[in-house]
Amino acid sequence: MTRDAVDLxxxxxxxxxxxxxxxxxxxxxxxxxxxxxTVGAVVLTCDAPAPALLTDSKLLSRARREALEQPLQQWxxxxxxxxVSAQEIDWWGLRLALAVAATRALDGLxxxxxxxxxxxxxxxxxxxxxxxxxxPQPPELRYQFLPVTTIVKGDSKCASIAAASVLAKVDRDRxxxxxxxxxxxxxxxxxxxxxxxxxxAALRRLGPNSHHRQSWKLPDLDPQEIA
Numbered sequence: 001m002t003r004d005a006v007d008l009x010x011x012x013x014x015x016x017x018x019x020x021x022x023x024x025x026x027x028x029x030x031x032x033x034x035x036x037x038t039v040g041a042v043v044l045t046c047d048a049p050a051p052a053l054l055t056d057s058k059l060l061s062r063a064r065r066e067a068l069e070q071p072l073q074q075w076x077x078x079x080x081x082x083x084v085s086a087q088e089i090d091w092w093g094l095r096l097a098l099a100v101a102a103t104r105a106l107d108g109l110x111x112x113x114x115x116x117x118x119x120x121x122x123x124x125x126x127x128x129x130x131x132x133x134x135x136p137q138p139p140e141l142r143y144q145f146l147p148v149t150t151i152v153k154g155d156s157k158c159a160s161i162a163a164a165s166v167l168a169k170v171d172r173d174r175x176x177x178x179x180x181x182x183x184x185x186x187x188x189x190x191x192x193x194x195x196x197x198x199x200x201a202a203l204r205r206l207g208p209n210s211h212h213r214q215s216w217k218l219p220d221l222d223p224q225e226i227a
Contacts, residue, residue, distance in 0.1 A: 008054065008159035009047045011151065015115050016047055021077075023113035024160025025102055025124060028057070028169045030094065033203075034186065034212045035176050035193035036083040037097060039124070040168030041105040042160045043078035043113055050163070051075055056155040057165040062173070069170050072163045079163070080108030081171050090215040091135040099127035099141050106143050115147050119154035119161045179211055 015022050022044045029037040051071040053064060060068070073079060082104025084097040092100065102124045106113070118124055126144040131137065154161040173192055180189035185206060187198040193211075203212070204219040212218060 008050055008157070008162065011117060011149070011154075011158045012044055012160055013047055016044060020115040021045055021111055021113045022115050022117060022160055023106065023109070024117045024119075024154070024158055024162070024164045025105070026119040026155050026161050026165040026168060027098060027101065027124065028165065028172050029193065030098065031195075032193035032213075033195050033199070033216055033218060034086060034188065034208075035179060036085050036172065037089060037094075037101055038081055038083045038168045038172040038175075039098070039101040039105040040164030040166075040171075041080050041082070041102070041109060041113075042072070042076045042163040042167065043109060043111050044160050045077040045111070048075065050159045054159060054162050054166070056153070056162060057169040059156065060166070065166050065170050065173075068166050072167055076160075076163060078109050078111040079167060080105050081168055082106070082108060083172075086211050086213045089213050092131055092138050093215075096127040096129065096131070096138055098124050099144075100138050103139060103141055103143060113146065116143070116149075117154060117158050117161055118148055118150045119152075119165065121150055121152055123148045123150060183209065183211070 012022050024042045027037060027039045029035060051068055057065055082101045084101045089097040125146060151157060155165040176188045176192040185202045191199045200219055208214050208218055
């Protein structure tokens with residue numbers, strides 16, 4: 001096992017040694033203004049060496065992330081993805097929508113984890129359940145009492161979280177490229193729904209569409225572009 005692989009298991013190792021089924025959880029798309037937010041969940045039951053060069057998805061090129069997708073799926077004991085749409089983010093707010101996406105990711109697993117490692121500073125499996133008047137109720141947050149350790153920059157420190165980040169990003173990026181067809185002015189194939197200069201310029205010209213998070217502060221329509 002390489003030094004990098006050993007380093008990536010310094011959190012999972014003791015949990016796996018005591019018999020836990022560990023799930024690493026990470027999200028992508030939280031800061032985008034269009035498209036879904038996607039949560040990856042990767043389950044480990046042993047410390048088998050991770051695929052080479054695994055780290056935080058943001059530190060990898062697109063080609064490297066895509067090359068890792070199949071090896072990660074084969075390496076993990078189980079894996080799943082869960083998403084929330086732009087409309088669901090508008091309904092429930094970012095924190096609750098993130099918990100729903102994480103719940104959906106865990107719902108897709110065959111193995112039931114006994115311990116979760118979550119990227120970031122808060123437990124994404126829990127959230128206040130208050131929703132805006134007229135919004136539909138969210139699904140039950142079934143995993144809010146699962147034991148959790150939150151790890152800031154966990155996607156560069158833990159194998160399971162890093163793997164979740166890669167699988168979620170590859171899937172969401174692919175989805176945004178698909179959404180680009182028919183909405184070429186917003187340049188989603190390039191910016192993946194984030195607030196790039198070209199994306200913001202198109203929003204000012206054309207206004208938002210159904211894939212934009214319309215509860216967010218978006219640029220006003222440019223009066224000079226109104227016929």
